[in-house]
Amino acid sequence: xxxxxxxxxLFAELAKSKQRVRVLTFGIVIGLVCPASAFTAYVSNxxxxxxxxxxxxxMETVRTIKVGQRPRGIELTKDDKHCLVAVGDDDTIQVVDAxxxxxxxxxxxxPDPELFTLSPNGALLxxxxxxxxxxxxxxxxxxxxxxxxxxxxxxxxxxxxxDGKILVxxxxxxxxxxxxxxxxxxxxxxVLVDSRPRFxxxxxxxxxxxxxxxxxxTVSVIDPxxxxxxxxxxxxxPGLRSEAIQPVGISIKKDGxxxxxxxxxxNRVAVIDGTTxxxxxxxxxxxxxxxxxxxxxxxxxxxxxxxxxDVSVIDVASLKVIKSIQVGELPWGITITKH
Amino acid sequence: xxxxxxxxxxxxxxxxxxAQAEDPLEIKIGYLRRPxxxxxxxxxxxxxxxxxxxxxxxxxxxxxTTGRFLNQRYLLIDMHLKxxxxxxxxxxxxxxxxxxxxxxxxxxxxxxxxxxxxxxDRILFFNVGATDDRLRQKDxxxxxxxxxxxxxxxxxxxxxxxxxxxxxxxxxxVGSHERDRLFAAALTRAxxxxxxxxxxxxxxxxxxxxxxxDSGVVQIQQQVPVFTQGVxxxxxxxxxxxxxxxxxxxxxxTWDPRPVAGSAGLVPTSWDASNNLWGxxxxxxRFTEQYKRLMTALDMQAWTAVRxxxxxxSRQNSADPSVLLDFLKGPRLALGAFKGQKLTLRDWDLxxxxxxxxxxxxxxxxxxxxxxxxxxxxxxDTLGYDRPETQCKLQ
Numbered sequence: 001x002x003x004x005x006x007x008x009x010l011f012a013e014l015a016k017s018k019q020r021v022r023v024l025t026f027g028i029v030i031g032l033v034c035p036a037s038a039f040t041a042y043v044s045n046x047x048x049x050x051x052x053x054x055x056x057x058x059m060e061t062v063r064t065i066k067v068g069q070r071p072r073g074i075e076l077t078k079d080d081k082h083c084l085v086a087v088g089d090d091d092t093i094q095v096v097d098a099x100x101x102x103x104x105x106x107x108x109x110x111p112d113p114e115l116f117t118l119s120p121n122g123a124l125l126x127x128x129x130x131x132x133x134x135x136x137x138x139x140x141x142x143x144x145x146x147x148x149x150x151x152x153x154x155x156x157x158x159x160x161x162x163d164g165k166i167l168v169x170x171x172x173x174x175x176x177x178x179x180x181x182x183x184x185x186x187x188x189x190x191v192l193v194d195s196r197p198r199f200x201x202x203x204x205x206x207x208x209x210x211x212x213x214x215x216x217x218t219v220s221v222i223d224p225x226x227x228x229x230x231x232x233x234x235x236x237x238p239g240l241r242s243e244a245i246q247p248v249g250i251s252i253k254k255d256g257x258x259x260x261x262x263x264x265x266x267n268r269v270a271v272i273d274g275t276t277x278x279x280x281x282x283x284x285x286x287x288x289x290x291x292x293x294x295x296x297x298x299x300x301x302x303x304x305x306x307x308x309x310d311v312s313v314i315d316v317a318s319l320k321v322i323k324s325i326q327v328g329e330l331p332w333g334i335t336i337t338k339h
Numbered sequence: 340x341x342x343x344x345x346x347x348x349x350x351x352x353x354x355x356x357x358a359q360a361e362d363p364l365e366i367k368i369g370y371l372r373r374p375x376x377x378x379x380x381x382x383x384x385x386x387x388x389x390x391x392x393x394x395x396x397x398x399x400x401x402x403x404t405t406g407r408f409l410n411q412r413y414l415l416i417d418m419h420l421k422x423x424x425x426x427x428x429x430x431x432x433x434x435x436x437x438x439x440x441x442x443x444x445x446x447x448x449x450x451x452x453x454x455x456x457x458x459x460d461r462i463l464f465f466n467v468g469a470t471d472d473r474l475r476q477k478d479x480x481x482x483x484x485x486x487x488x489x490x491x492x493x494x495x496x497x498x499x500x501x502x503x504x505x506x507x508x509x510x511x512x513v514g515s516h517e518r519d520r521l522f523a524a525a526l527t528r529a530x531x532x533x534x535x536x537x538x539x540x541x542x543x544x545x546x547x548x549x550x551x552x553d554s555g556v557v558q559i560q561q562q563v564p565v566f567t568q569g570v571x572x573x574x575x576x577x578x579x580x581x582x583x584x585x586x587x588x589x590x591x592x593t594w595d596p597r598p599v600a601g602s603a604g605l606v607p608t609s610w611d612a613s614n615n616l617w618g619x620x621x622x623x624x625r626f627t628e629q630y631k632r633l634m635t636a637l638d639m640q641a642w643t644a645v646r647x648x649x650x651x652x653s654r655q656n657s658a659d660p661s662v663l664l665d666f667l668k669g670p671r672l673a674l675g676a677f678k679g680q681k682l683t684l685r686d687w688d689l690x691x692x693x694x695x696x697x698x699x700x701x702x703x704x705x706x707x708x709x710x711x712x713x714x715x716x717x718x719x720d721t722l723g724y725d726r727p728e729t730q731c732k733l734q
Contacts, residue, residue: 112621130621131628133404152408153401154621172618172675173646174405175653190408192653196675215675241718243680 039295041302041336042083042098043311044071045328051085051096052311052327056295056302056336059313059323065101068094073115074333077140078122083335084140086113086127093127093138098337108145110136115199117158117167119182126167126182128155135169137185147185151178159200159209161224170197170211177211177220179227189227193220198248199291203256203274212247212261219247219261221277231277233261233270240266249291253298253316260301260314262289269303269312271319283321285312293334304331363412366402366658368645369433369441370395372468373420373449378550380587384700386635391444391467392417393630394638398645400629402652409653413645420445427456434460439660442644444468444637447478454480463660465644468637472525475688475724479731482660484667485690486644487637490525492723493607496695496707497577497600498529499721503709506574510567510597511540512589514580523579526601533712538571545584563592570595577601604699607707610639611698616706619677643676643691650674679706685720688731692719 038057045052049071053063068087075084076098083096086109093113095105109116110129117126124146125138133153137146152174159168160182167180170193177200179189194216202209202224209222221231235245246264252274253259259272265288271281286305294301294316301314304327311331313323370392379385387393395415402413416438418429426449433441434457441457442465443450451474454464466474466485474480475489488496501507509530513523523540530537543566567576567589576593578601580586586603598604612623612633626634650672651663666672668689673681678694685692695707708718720726 112624130618131624153404154618173401174408175650175675176405176408178408187408192409195650195673195681213673215681216673217681243717243719246680 039337040098041293041295041311041334042074042076042085043304043327043331044074044085044333045330046070046072046306046332047329049087050328051083051101052331053101054302054311054325054327056300056313059325061325061327063101064328065096067096067103068092072332073113074335075116075118076335076337078118078338080337080339084116084118084125085333086116088112088114093125105143107138107140107143108136109138110134110145110148115156115158117160119160120162120164124182126158126160126169128158128169130154130156130172133171135167135180137182149180149185149187151180151187152176152190157198157200157211159202159211161202162204162206166224168200168202168209168211170200172196172198172214175213175216177209177222179224191220191222191227191229193222193229194218194232199250201250201252203252204254205256207256210250210252210259212250214246214248214264217242217245217247219250219272233272233277233279235261235263235266235270235279235282237263237266237268237282249289249303251292251294251301253294258316260292262292262303264288264290267305269301269314281319283314283319285314285321286310286324290332291334293336295336296338302334302336304334306330306332361410363406363410364652364656364658365412365414365437366440366648366652367414367416367436367438368395368399368648369430369436369438370415370417370444370641371420371426371429371433371441371453372418372444373424373426373446374422375444375446377583379583380550380585386637387632389630390635391637391641393626393632394634394640394642395442395467395645397626397629397638398642398649402645402649405649405653409656411652411656413649415645420449426450426453429453430456430462431460434462439463439658440648440663441465442467442641444641447471447474450474450483451478451480454483458482461660463664465647467640467644471521472724475690476730479688479733481689481733482664483689484644484647484664484684485688486640486647488609488693488695489690489723490522491528492690492693493695494522494525494529495532495722497605497607497697498526498533498535499707499709499712500605500697500705501575501577501600502533502535503711506598507535508571508573509535509537509575509577510570510573511537512567512576512578512580512586513540513542514582514584514586514602515542515544516582516584518581519579522581522602526577526579537577538573541566541570543580543585545582550583559588560592563588564594567593567595573597575600576604578603605697605704606700607695607697608636609693609696610634610636611696611700611703613698613700613702614677614696616703617677617679622677639676643674643682646676647672647674647691680719683717685726687726687729687733688724689733690723692717692722694719695722 069089073086152171154172157170194213196215287307
């Protein structure tokens, strides 16, 4: 549906130009090739050294791409043409052609890259290097390192403000969210959070920053202006001991009204009210849930389940888990095409 | 006018500079140790002279990285006791140097002398080396935290796995030294708790002699089968030999083809250089790069103690031992130590709750508590002496 609409829009806008005929053909071809609402999800499989390509319409794995060793962090470039995947044991971030599945380049990520994020314009890559306590800034196009920022011990989570001006990095042993000015490439503030912070994400209106603490078992809601924790979200699941509740991945809807937190070995995703920050529901997914990604229409949320080797599909409107999709061994990261 | 502006700017600059130069909160940690030079049977397991200390040093570096952002500075003072030195005098010396927190790698009696000597100066101690259960039981102290697991915790961790494997018929072989007997007692207690049966117990006498000789292997190959002959049917040989006299000579040489566990073979421990789970590989990499050797359990226990101090000091912004102890005992401690879950303190005996790794020295075979060993409060409390069993009265 989305693809068809984009095709139509494209056609309507460009039909006025001289390239009318060509565009018309292009639009029709897209309409024919891609079934309505089919997005593509790319799942990194930490153990099998592959990416599983999942068709979100068919809800099945349609292809498997071989990559380097221990793939974890994964993102598509803004044009969806390339898939970037951090292959930690090969000390690089590989650029995979999303169409052909071929590895076309290696980025100078520094040792053992795990998580990274793209600048909003898609030109820069910010990588957390756990081994030497730095965040590396890479020019994707030129494949060169532009700079490094010294942060706390074992940097991991990377969140970027919607305007790209502030990068937030979390350090797992220092237990802080470091606010980095992306122009000056300097730390401008540090916020102490609970143990082993692993993931950071801004709301799309930049009003809040959420940071998950895996060992502490909480999500800290941070005011990005005052740079202080305004609320700590805790979790309690009947029958589960607190040590098993280990928040990692976070996905927040564009309207900021609902957030989802993956709880690791608790095998559940918590649904959070974005305004009151109360936990509304726990959804049972596969085992050892790591990270999540919305389809662009936010109809579905896909989760990677490390121990059960599958992806759970959550229907966002009904808050129900509707399907499990088999992928490779130890699925970890996930990214979904925007177009 | 412009001069006024310059003046104001100058004052502002001075004020900012003064604020930045505010003295950092200094946290001095003593590291008190007695040389326990011990020969090991395996050449690759010989302890390095900085065994333990290196772990503390790395955690100080980690704490200082955090401290950079919080204006806190951590310092480590290494104090090496020689034979005959009085631990109490060393404690006073450390106190005079400003250390209010002391990591101790000392035998049980020395440790108690040190802890009692530190009471007057309100020093908080961290036992990083001694596994004696009595330090957590009748000889416990309210100024002594244990990051080293107790013998009971190690034995329980091993027993849960052996029972899960259904290797429940044990042949127990015990060394002839006091600490070997203490570990054997912990193993016997574990067998009773988890449903294993000791079919026979034998003592292996330490008759002296060198552990390393040019042709010793020939004799060992002859002696061990003879020693392990004629045992009633058993599933696993469980050995208690903390003194490193014979245990590592047992695997592959027993009369009956049986696995070995305990002080050799499958060994329960708080840490092993092969542990790459839960981000542990980052820890191993950092350690190896800095100290050019592998990280031991003692290194990890010392690292954990210093990180506990850092965790408490950064949350409470204080170096006061009683403020730190209150935080560490309380529900807010959630220490990350590459064990797959948060670590906390047992408030009844100040023992750190922690999973026990089972290793063959090359890989992690399993991690206890094993699933199915349930507990109403924390499954980690299935390891060691639980609250209802404690004889500890903290004072």
